Structures are given as C-alpha cells and as structure tokens.
Amino acid sequence: MTLKEKYSLKTLNMFGVEVSAKYFIEAKNETDIKEALSFSKTENLPVLCIGGGSNILFTKDFNGIVIKIGIKGINILEETKEYAIIESYAGEFWDDLVTFCVNHEFYGIENLSLIPGTVGAAPIQNIGAYGIELKDVLDSVEGIFTDSNTKKVFTNPECGFDYRDSIFKHELKDKFIVTKIILKLSKKKKFNLNYRAFQEFLNLVDKEKITIKDVSELVKEIRSSKLPDIKEYGNAGSFFKNPEISSVEFFRLQERYPDIVHFQVEKGKYKIPAGWLIEKSGFRGKREGEVGTYKHQALVIINYGNANGKEIISFAEKIQEAVKIKFGIKLIPEVNII
Numbered sequence: 001m002t003l004k005e006k007y008s009l010k011t012l013n014m015f016g017v018e019v020s021a022k023y024f025i026e027a028k029n030e031t032d033i034k035e036a037l038s039f040s041k042t043e044n045l046p047v048l049c050i051g052g053g054s055n056i057l058f059t060k061d062f063n064g065i066v067i068k069i070g071i072k073g074i075n076i077l078e079e080t081k082e083y084a085i086i087e088s089y090a091g092e093f094w095d096d097l098v099t100f101c102v103n104h105e106f107y108g109i110e111n112l113s114l115i116p117g118t119v120g121a122a123p124i125q126n127i128g129a130y131g132i133e134l135k136d137v138l139d140s141v142e143g144i145f146t147d148s149n150t151k152k153v154f155t156n157p158e159c160g161f162d163y164r165d166s167i168f169k170h171e172l173k174d175k176f177i178v179t180k181i182i183l184k185l186s187k188k189k190k191f192n193l194n195y196r197a198f199q200e201f202l203n204l205v206d207k208e209k210i211t212i213k214d215v216s217e218l219v220k221e222i223r224s225s226k227l228p229d230i231k232e233y234g235n236a237g238s239f240f241k242n243p244e245i246s247s248v249e250f251f252r253l254q255e256r257y258p259d260i261v262h263f264q265v266e267k268g269k270y271k272i273p274a275g276w277l278i279e280k281s282g283f284r285g286k287r288e289g290e291v292g293t294y295k296h297q298a299l300v301i302i303n304y305g306n307a308n309g310k311e312i313i314s315f316a317e318k319i320q321e322a323v324k325i326k327f328g329i330k331l332i333p334e335v336n337i338i
Contacts (some may be wrong), residue, residue, distance in 0.1 A: 001025060001035040003065075012068065013053040014116065016234030017309045021048075021066035028070050033177060034149050040065050047146050048338065049177045051118030052093065055125055056234055056336045059309035060263040071121050071179060074100050079187075085139065088182045090120025094127070102216045106185035108137040110212050111192060113219040116237060117232070120178040125334070126161045130195040130219060135161035141168075146175055163276040164241050164334055191215055197222050220249040226297045234303035235294070239316060240331040241275040253327060274323075274331055275299035291315040313337065 007024035007143045010016060023045065027033045046064035050056060070091040078085040084106045087099045098113050111132040121127075123141045127134050138161075141154045160167035168176060179335075191204060191210065201218055228235055232249045245253075250270040254260055261276045278284065284298035290307035292301040301316060320331045 001039070003036075003039070007125045009053075009058065009062070009066065011057050012050060012066075013058055013301050014230055014236050015057055015235060015307075015309070015312065016305075017058050017307070017312070019049070019058040019061050021064070023065040024068070026068045026070045030144065030151075030179060033069075033179070035143055036067050037144070037149050038148075044171060047174065049120075049174075051121040052116060054117035055334070056338060057236060057309050057312060058338050059313060060338075062264055062338065067177070069118065069179070070255060075215050076104075077151070077182070081187065082145060082183050083187055085326065086185060087180060088119045088183070089180050090118060090143075090178050092119045093117075094119055094122055097186050098216065098322050101183075101185060105189075105212055106187060107190055107212060108132075108183070108185040109134075110216045111195075111219055113216040114223045119181060123159060123161075123178060123181055124166055125164055126159075126166050128164065129223075130197065131192040133161070133163075135159070137183050137185055140185045141178055142180040142182075143178040145175050146177060151179075152176075158223070161257070163244070169336075207248065208242055209336065227300060228294050228296075228302055233294070234305075234307075235300050236335045238274070238299045238334050239301045240278075240299060240319075241334045242271050242274050243277075243329050243331060244269055244271050245329065246270075249328070267274070272329065273299075277323045277327055277329060277331070278319055281319070283319050288318075293319075309337075 003026060004024045007021045009016045009021055025032060025036045027036060048062055048064060048066045050066060050068050071089040072091050073089040074097055075087045076084060077087050086101065093116050094115050095113060097119055098109050102283055111130040112127060115127055115129060122134050123138060134157065138156050141159060144151055217320055227237060244265060247268045247270065250262060261273050263271045265271045278298040283293050285295035286293055290304045291312050292302055292304065294302050301312060303312065323329055323331050
C-alpha cells in the first residue's frame with residue numbers, strides 16, 4: 001500500500017475543484033483496499049472511495065483517507081446462444097466496458113455509451129440514459145464493507161435500485177466499497193430506440209439494418225452535442241435528477257404551460273426533464289462569476305475555471321429556488337456533495 005499525504009484532488013474530480021485529502025491511496029487490488037481500511041481504523045479516519053470523480057462535488061478538504069479504486073479487468077464468464085455473463089472490475093472506465101460489449105455484440109448497455117466515470121460508481125448511481133438503466137442488465141455487485149473488511153455479493157433485488165438511486169447511496173453510503181459488477185447481456189439483437197432524440201436518425205435509415213455500433217455511435221454523437229468538453233469546463237454532467245410528479249400535478253402544470261416536455265413513466269406518474277424546467281426558469285447559459293449553466297444544456301452546471309465547491313452549491317441552490325417558485329417542483333441533486 002502506497003499512502004500519500006496532503007494529496008491534491010483537483011485532477012480527481014471532474015468539476016476541477018481545488019481540494020486535498022489528508023491521505024490518499026490508489027488501490028490496485030483488494031489487498032490495498034483492506035490495508036487502507038485497517039489504517040483508517042487505526043487512525044480513526046473517515047473513508048471516501050472515488051472512481052473517476054465524475055459525479056462528485058467537493059466543498060472542502062477531506063480530513064480522512066481517499067481511496068481511488070484502480071482494480072482493472074473485464075472478462076466473459078459465460079456465453080450461450082441467448083446471453084453472455086460479463087464480469088468487470090470497479091476501476092475500469094465505464095465507456096471501456098460499453099465498448100467491449102458493443103464489439104462483442106452483447107446487447108443491453110449500448111445506450112449508456114460515453115457516460116463518464118468508472119464501473120464501480122455505476123451501481124451506486126444506477127446510471128441510466130435514453131430509456132436504459134443499469135438495473136435492467138445488472139446481475140450482482142461485489143464489494144467490501146468498510147467497518148468489517150469483509151466481502152459480500154449483492155444480487156440485483158438486494159441493491160434497492162430506483163431512479164438514479166440504490167442502497168449504496170443510503171443505507172450503505174460510505175459503508176461499502178464496490179469492487180466488481182456482473183452483467184447479463186442479450187446476444188439477440190434488440191434495441192431500445194423509443195427515446196425522442198433517436199427519432200430523426202431512425203427516419204433516415206432502414207431500421208432492420210441498424211447495428212449495435214450504429215446505436216452506440218448515435219448516443220455518443222447526441223451526448224457530445226449536449227455536454228461540454230471536460231477539458232474546457234469542469235462539470236459533472238447532469239447536476240439534478242429529472243423530477244417525477246403525480247398526474248394531478250402534471251395536468252395542473254400543463255394547463256399553465258401547454259408546451260411542457262414530459263414522459264409518462266407509469267400510470268399516474270410523469271417525469272419532467274430538469275433541463276427544461278431550469279431553462280424555462282431563465283438559467284440556460286446563465287453565469288455568475290466562475291459558475292454557470294451550459295449554453296446547450298441547462299441541466300449541466302459548469303466551472304469556468306476557478307470556482308470552489310461552495311460557490312457551485314450556492315448557484316445550484318439559486319436554480320432550485322427559481323424552479324420551485326415557478327413550477328412548485330423541488331429539484332434533487334444527482335451529484336454526490338462532499
């Protein structure tokens with residue numbers, strides 16, 4: 001175990017906020033994790049586990065030990081005519097796993113192409129995009145409890161998945177470190193292409209000839225057109241969850257705003273894009289000092305270079321207040337705030 005002191009986390013969080021950790025280790029294997037956890041107990045220090053830093057916002061230095069998971073490996077555990085069982089360790093970049101599956105024509109996560117971050121963060125957030133969520137294809141999650149240093153495998157039902165949510169964000173927050181996930185993917189050609197953003201493309205091609213690589217490339221193209229280049233602006237992608245409201249609330253809003261963008265997720269419940277709410281509240285492309293919303297997607301809060309975490313939070317709270325006043329809807333951050 002190589003332990004570093006007073007370690008800068010600026011390049012390890014995609015907002016690019018300048019903060020530091022009292023101690024830092026990049027864990028290359030489970031032994032590194034267990035040794036770091038033992039050290040944290042001896043020194044009575046809090047533990048924070050990070051991956052690619054894509055969904056985290058630091059508001060201050062971390063007075064404990066930060067463990068960056070760097071365990072690598074993607075393997076095919078089982079393959080039949082119907083499906084493939086894939087194992088991926090937590091330190092792999094998520095999009096590398098998607099590329100692996102696309103190249104092998106394993107269907108199920110191509111709509112999740114180009115999502116930033118690592119595999120270990122994916123089940124915590126139950127990542128999703130364009131009509132697909134990780135829970136749809138995840139078999140199990142393996143990891144280590146921080147208090148007992150023991151391993152456990154959680155089956156899909158045990159993960160408590162919900163929209164951008166899981167047991168790892170609540171009951172097990174800071175108590176469990178994900179080391180590996182298992183996916184069950186289809187080998188039969190099938191796509192989820194019902195999302196609105198796909199329709200223009202589908203009108204131009206023969207639907208029967210669409211390949212998994214076509215879908216993946218289309219998703220990458222759409223995401224790239226909406227999201228800022230991380231090399232240019234610090235950001236964590238979508239800052240807020242898309243709120244879900246009752247049919248009563250929705251129809252009341254629709255009377256006032258006939259153009260309201262919406263998706264019915266189940267009987268009596270509608271999802272409203274947070275980006276639309278933020279834009280209609282006057283925040284698309286708005287900038288205050290070193291913080292603002294992206295001009296092409298109001299759901300993305302960006303750091304123009306020198307903002308600190310507290311300034312970003314303050315700006316986010318102003319967005320929440322404006323949306324609440326205008327629409328009566330409370331926006332919930334998708335980003336993990338430290």
